[in-house]
Each structure stands twice: as structure tokens, then as C-alpha cells.
Amino acid sequence: MPANTQTLLLLPGDGIGPEVTAEARRVAEMVAPDLQLEEALFGGVSYDAHGEPLTKEVMARAHEVDAILMGAVGGPKWDGVPRSKRPEAALLAMRKALDVYANLRPAFCFPALASSSALKQHLVEGLDILIVRELTSGVYFGEPKEITQLANGERRGVDTQSYTSGEIRRVAARAFELARGRKGKGQRFGGVLSCEKSNVMESGVLWREEVTKLHKEQYSDVQLDHMLADAAAMHLVKAPKDINVLLADNLFGDILSDEAAMLTGSIGMLPSAALGDPGVPGLYEPVHGSAPDIAGKGLANPCAAILSLEMVMRWSLGRPDAADRIFKAVNAALDAGARTADIGGKLSTRQMGDAILKQL
Ligand code: IPM
Numbered sequence: 001m002p003a004n005t006q007t008l009l010l011l012p013g014d015g016i017g018p019e020v021t022a023e024a025r026r027v028a029e030m031v032a033p034d035l036q037l038e039e040a041l042f043g044g045v046s047y048d049a050h051g052e053p054l055t056k057e058v059m060a061r062a063h064e065v066d067a068i069l070m071g072a073v074g075g076p077k078w079d080g081v082p083r084s085k086r087p088e089a090a091l092l093a094m095r096k097a098l099d100v101y102a103n104l105r106p107a108f109c110f111p112a113l114a115s116s117s118a119l120k121q122h123l124v125e126g127l128d129i130l131i132v133r134e135l136t137s138g139v140y141f142g143e144p145k146e147i148t149q150l151a152n153g154e155r156r157g158v159d160t161q162s163y164t165s166g167e168i169r170r171v172a173a174r175a176f177e178l179a180r181g182r183k184g185k186g187q188r189f190g191g192v193l194s195c196e197k198s199n200v201m202e203s204g205v206l207w208r209e210e211v212t213k214l215h216k217e218q219y220s221d222v223q224l225d226h227m228l229a230d231a232a233a234m235h236l237v238k239a240p241k242d243i244n245v246l247l248a249d250n251l252f253g254d255i256l257s258d259e260a261a262m263l264t265g266s267i268g269m270l271p272s273a274a275l276g277d278p279g280v281p282g283l284y285e286p287v288h289g290s291a292p293d294i295a296g297k298g299l300a301n302p303c304a305a306i307l308s309l310e311m312v313m314r315w316s317l318g319r320p321d322a323a324d325r326i327f328k329a330v331n332a333a334l335d336a337g338a339r340t341a342d343i344g345g346k347l348s349t350r351q352m353g354d355a356i357l358k359q360l
Pocket residue numbers: 074088091254287289
């Protein structure tokens with residue numbers, strides 16, 4: 001193997017994960033035939049095979065490759081499994097271990113899908129938002145995190161929202177840099193729109209102060225606005241095109257990105273990239289879940305997985321030309337009328353993959 005061979009680790013996972021990842025794999029083989037592809041078990045399927053949703057071997061391999069493309073994890077089958085062995089725990093452990101703190105979730109409305117959105121067409125036509133979600137801290141990871149028995153017989157569930165200034169600054173820096181690289185469209189919030197709940201949360205106060213400070217020190221050329229996260233949720237459905245880059249913590253970013261997904265027509269269209277410091281392998285995944293209700297039926301939309309591959313090419317492998325090719329092919333396939341059920345068509349997962357491959 002030549003020394004400069006790049007490796008992509010595929011983790012198809014559970015539910016519709018394997019179906020959509022298979023299509024992304026075919027696209028990868030086409031646009032980057034020299035790319036080394038590996039596959040491993042992850043999530044529920046790994047738990048079934050090894051009693052662990054993420055084995056040490058797979059985790060070790062993840063640190064060595066250039067990028068990781070995940071399908072989806074979880075499903076009702078593992079509902080009764082203890083939290084630490086749940087498929088979702090594997091995902092959180094992987095994000096944490098790789099320290100991929102900046103989660104890029106682009107909400108882009110393909111012209112052909114503007115009429116598929118739940119919102120009126122004029123509100124989403126030309127929509128191009130980049131959500132930057134903090135991914136390795138906050139309430140997902142804060143301690144204590146427990147359910148305890150109280151003396152009065154009740155039980156108490158606790159999660160801890162915690163952020164350090166360093167954790168806020170590094171993800172905010174990424175958001176500012178990304179905003180610099182994006183052509184603004186003269187939007188009302190044309191730079192970074194930072195969201196928190198500083199009206200009720202101390203971590204939100206710190207978030208706002210640190211983002212403001214960093215902006216003043218290093219990024220004053222970028223427009224910065226702040227908005228309470230609940231108001232941002234409202235603004236996303238009222239006038240989404242006002243927003244360019246939306247920065248939020250782990251939990252608010254999770255919720256706001258699902259909301260933004262619906263603006264684009266379907267959550268089946270949304271890719272994501274989780275990035276750490278330079279040199280760290282990126283972790284890529286469709287924003288959609290494992291969709292157990294349609295798993296194995298060939299109904300899932302492979303676009304989010306294929307567009308996640310596009311992000312792999314762009315952000316981890318330094319192959320912008322391959323990325324552009326993928327993006328254009330997805331756009332052309334949609335323009336030609338290719339649609340899975342979630343976006344109002346009849347194509348199967350494989351047929352949608354075929355339609356995109358044909359455009360490459
Ligand atoms: C996501 C998902 C995950 C999250 C779940 C599956 C743990 O909703 O990536 O948005 O909450 O981060």
C-alpha cells in the first residue's frame with residue numbers, strides 16, 4: 001500500500017444504516033477508487049455480536065484512519081439494554097474519544113425540493129444554513145448524570161449542563177472561521193448567530209460572554225448576533241433564510257438541527273461532519289436516525305449518507321473536486337426527478353443510489 005493511501009472506515013450500524021451506507025460506498029468507489037474502504041460493526045449490531053456497542057478494536061482503528069462514515073445506531077431491540085451498552089452510548093463514546101467537538105450540520109435546500117418542505121416554498125427556496133453544534137460536552141456528558149432513590153420513596157433524575165470557557169471558545173472559533181469562508185447573502189444574521197438560554201442558565205451566560213470575547217479578540221470582521229435558543233427555534237420556521245451560521249451547544253444544537261432538517265424537505269437529506277483539531281479523523285454521519293420502522297425495506301433515502309461522504313471528501317480527505325462531483329450529482333439526480341418516498345417519490349434506496357451514480 002503506498003504511504004499516502006487514505007482510509008475511510010465505514011460503520012453502517014443499525015436500522016437503515018447499512019442500506020444507506022451501501023449507497024455511499026458505491027459512490028466512494030466511483031469518485032475515489034484509490035480510497036481504502038474498511039467496514040466494522042458499531043452500535044446494536046456490535047452489541048449483539050460482542051456484547052459491546054463499541055469494541056476496543058474498532059475504537060483503536062477509528063483513531064488511525066483518515067475519516068469515519070457512520071450510518072445510524074439504535075432501535076427498539078436494544079431498549080432494555082443498560083445505558084452504558086446502548087447503541088447511542090457507542091456514538092457518544094466515539095465522539096468523545098475522538099474529541100470531535102465541532103459538528104457541522106448544513107441545512108441546504110436543493111432547488112428541486114423547495115416544494116417538499118413543510119414550509120411555504122418562498123421561505124426555503126435558496127436556504128443555506130450551516131449549524132455548528134458543540135458535540136463533546138454540555139448536558140450529554142456533564143456529571144453527575146444519574147437516577148437516584150430519594151428517602152421519601154421518590155426517584156430523582158439528574159443531568160448536568162456544564163461548559164468550560166475553553167470548550168466554548170474552540171467551537172465558536174470554528175463557527176467564526178466557517179462564517180468567514182461562506183459567501184454571505186446579505187442576510188439579517190449574516191455571520192454567526194449564537195444561541196443559548198442566558199436568561200435562565202449560567203452555562204448560557206458563560207457561553208454568551210465567551211463568544212463575545214473571542215469575537216472581539218479575533219473575529220471582529222465577522223458579524224455576530226446572539227439569540228435565545230427558543231427564539232431561534234421560532235425564527236428557524238419564521239424566516240430561516242435570515243440565518244447564515246447558527247452556533248449552539250450540544251442539546252440546543254441537536255434540537256435546532258432536527259428542526260432545520262425539515263426546512264430542507266426531509267431529514268433524509270441532511271449530512272453532518274464532526275471535526276476536532278487538525279489531524280484528528282473526522283466523524284461523519286447522516287443526521288437522521290436508524291428509522292427502525294422502515295429498516296430493511298429499501299425505502300430509506302441515501303442522500304444524507306451520500307452527502308456525508310461529500311463532506312468526508314471536503315473536510316477530511318482534501319478532495320474538494322470529488323466533493324463537488326458528488327454534490328452536483330445529487331443535485332442533478334433530484335433535478336431529473338429522482339425521489340425516495342420521504343421526498344415524495346417511489347424510488348428504492350438502491351434506485352436512488354443508481355440515479356445519483358448515473359450523474360457522476
Ligand atoms: C444526533 C442524534 C444523537 C444525538 C443520538 C442518537 C444520541 O440525535 O446525532 O442528532 O442526540 O446526538
